Amino acid sequence: MAYHIERIRSEIPALAGGPAFFDSPGGTQLPAPVIEAMVAAMSAPLSNRTTLTEGGRNAERITIEARAAMADLLGAAPERVVFGRSATMLTFDLARTLAFGWAPGDEVVVTRLDHDGNIRPWVIAAERAGATVRFCDFDPESGELTPQHLRKVVTEDTVLVALPGASNLIGTVPDLPALVRIGHEVAAHVHIDAVHLAAHRRVDLAALGADTLTTSPYKLCGPHLGVLTAAPDAIDELRPDKLLPSPDIVPERFELGTLPYELLAGLPAVADWLAGLDDAATGTRSERLDVSLAAAEQHEDALAMQLLEALPDLPGVTNLSRAADRTPTTLLIFDEISAAEVAQQLAGERIQAPAGHFYAWEASHRLGLRDAGGLRIGFAPYNDAAEVERLVRALATATS
Numbered sequence: 509m510a511y512h513i514e515r516i517r518s519e520i521p522a523l524a525g526g527p528a529f530f531d532s533p534g535g536t537q538l539p540a541p542v543i544e545a546m547v548a549a550m551s552a553p554l555s556n557r558t559t560l561t562e563g564g565r566n567a568e569r570i571t572i573e574a575r576a577a578m579a580d581l582l583g584a585a586p587e588r589v590v591f592g593r594s595a596t597m598l599t600f601d602l603a604r605t606l607a608f609g610w611a612p613g614d615e616v617v618v619t620r621l622d623h624d625g626n627i628r629p630w631v632i633a634a635e636r637a638g639a640t641v642r643f644c645d646f647d648p649e650s651g652e653l654t655p656q657h658l659r660k661v662v663t664e665d666t667v668l669v670a671l672p673g674a675s676n677l678i679g680t681v682p683d684l685p686a687l688v689r690i691g692h693e694v695a696a697h698v699h700i701d702a703v704h705l706a707a708h709r710r711v712d713l714a715a716l717g718a719d720t721l722t723t724s725p726y727k728l729c730g731p732h733l734g735v736l737t738a739a740p741d742a743i744d745e746l747r748p749d750k751l752l753p754s755p756d757i758v759p760e761r762f763e764l765g766t767l768p769y770e771l772l773a774g775l776p777a778v779a780d781w782l783a784g785l786d787d788a789a790t791g792t793r794s795e796r797l798d799v800s801l802a803a804a805e806q807h808e809d810a811l812a813m814q815l816l817e818a819l820p821d822l823p824g825v826t827n828l829s830r831a832a833d834r835t836p837t838t839l840l841i842f843d844e845i846s847a848a849e850v851a852q853q854l855a856g857e858r859i860q861a862p863a864g865h866f867y868a869w870e871a872s873h874r875l876g877l878r879d880a881g882g883l884r885i886g887f888a889p890y891n892d893a894a895e896v897e898r899l900v901r902a903l904a905t906a907t908s
């Protein structure tokens with residue numbers, strides 16, 4: 509592994525001047541090549557997609573290259589990469605479209621571990637269709653969501669199972685292939701919210717086995733966009749609301765209006781940048797992503813371990829991220845001070861680690877944290893050990 513953190517950090521302009529970003533589960537900072545790719549797209553002719561003009565060809569090329577980049581990042585087919593404003597918007601759109609086929613008696617399964625963006629769109633769509641909503645619980649002590657939890661709520665009437673790829677609150681990564689199989693045993697559509705997962709693990713839609721999956725490039729050092737991808741045949745028969753003259757092919761059928769080409773132009777640069785995180789990675793972009801994302805995972809896990817090892821020396825701190833398999837995302841609560849006050853003190857030191865429930869509203873309530881949530885410390889490929897030392901010193905001051 510050749511993970512040269514100083515080289516990686518030198519490519520992130522936002523790190524200049526010394527802020528430390530532990531807020532990556534909320535959004536990441538942009539590498540210079542990604543910014544440059546977006547600026548280049550805006551500096552060149554750019555029109556609606558067509559092969560007739562230079563601007564149209566640029567828009568066409570940007571769209572094709574952006575789909576290929578997300579396909580490499582998600583183990584999906586480029587022709588089933590759908591772009592939208594956010595993962596939330598795409599999930600609402602997908603839920604509404606799938607719900608055209610739901611009726612009273614059908615059952616929709618959501619989990620309490622998810623971000624609300626993978627709960628409420630399904631709940632609202634189910635209620636409109638007269639379908640029943642079943643909530644799958646998780647163990648608040650261990651943070652685990654197991655196949656046993658899911659089996660309790662999946663029945664022969666289940667038409668949809670929505671799963672968290674990973675919890676954006678406490679980091680839990682469930683045994684996804686096992687959970688997907690439970691949904692498929694009853695022929696339900698299985699959707700995975702991979703927004704948090706894809707920021708920390710190599711995602712492969714085919715290996716996960718899900719029908720559809722959402723992610724958000726802005727959690728991957730990319731632009732603020734949402735991406736939906738699907739297994740072959742999972743969305744080809746769906747008929748979303750669309751304008752009469754807009755393309756009726758997949759994926760365009762699912763993309764409402766003109767795409768943000770300036771932002772899409774950043775996606776190949778993101779995939780290339782992530783693929784180059786490990787200087788020793790060689791081969792196709794997909795092969796380099798295998799190596800580099802594994803190296804980034806190892807790097808971030810080591811930083812999380814550095815934090816965890818320091819916690820016992822801090823008075824009155826409880827770590828709620830406890831699942832055996834989890835991302836480095838660490839949720840802390842404090843005996844003597846609120847998480848919000850700690851976040852404020854850290855911000856005074858230019859350390860960004862926010863407090864709250866982060867829209868994992870059901871999970872925060874199930875953990876007994878109500879709306880206050882906890883202090884969430886997240887890691888990105890560009891964090892380093894010196895920043896963690898700084899964070900630990902600031903936590904010691906805040907809790908003393």
Ligand SMILES: Cc1ncc(COP(=O)(O)O)c(C=O)c1O
Nearest residue numbers: 594595596623625676703704724
């Ligand atoms: C796990 C998870 N799912 C969904 C979302 C929503 O993503 P978007 O902002 O793209 O709608 C987030 C955002 O924080 C998230 O962390």
